[in-house]
Amino acid sequence: MEPSAGDEHWMRHALELAERAQEAGEVPVGAVLLLGDHIVAEGWNRPIATHDPTAHAEIVALRAAGPVLENYRLIDTTLYVTLEPCVMCMGAISHARVRRIVYGATDPKRGAAGSALQLADAEFLNHRVEITGGILGEICASQLRSFFKSRR
Numbered sequence: 001m002e003p004s005a006g007d008e009h010w011m012r013h014a015l016e017l018a019e020r021a022q023e024a025g026e027v028p029v030g031a032v033l034l035l036g037d038h039i040v041a042e043g044w045n046r047p048i049a050t051h052d053p054t055a056h057a058e059i060v061a062l063r064a065a066g067p068v069l070e071n072y073r074l075i076d077t078t079l080y081v082t083l084e085p086c087v088m089c090m091g092a093i094s095h096a097r098v099r100r101i102v103y104g105a106t107d108p109k110r111g112a113a114g115s116a117l118q119l120a121d122a123e124f125l126n127h128r129v130e131i132t133g134g135i136l137g138e139i140c141a142s143q144l145r146s147f148f149k150s151r152r
Helices: 007-023 057-069 087-095 137-151
Strands: 030-035 038-044 077-083 100-105 130-132
Touching (some): 007 030, 007 077, 007 100, 007 137, 030 057, 038 057, 057 077, 057 087, 077 137, 100 137
Parallel strands (some): 077 100, 100 130
Antiparallel strands (some): 030 077
């Protein structure tokens, strides 16, 4: 799908959230969920802090959004995330009925939105998610590379 006018703006916001993860020693991934032009929920990686392997930025944002919208279906929302979602996150995104995903850096080893796997088009899922990838991709990838370089 083609980028929209606000994609870079919201990806920059997701990058700020990724910085929060990095400051806490987590892999720097941030996510922001919108309904129209309004923020519904935000998230950043928290598996280490929460002792929860499912606490990826996307999942944190989805969990926060349900009570705000008073629904587990997040119809007509757009999720901005700095790294291409994994299989777990793509499954949750599909089940939540997120309309669109916009991601920054690709994940050739684990990305499930087109790089290693394309779950958005999987026939066994009854919801199709629109995907736009590579928005500020180099900036997002650079943030991740810097984090891992500092840990070696």
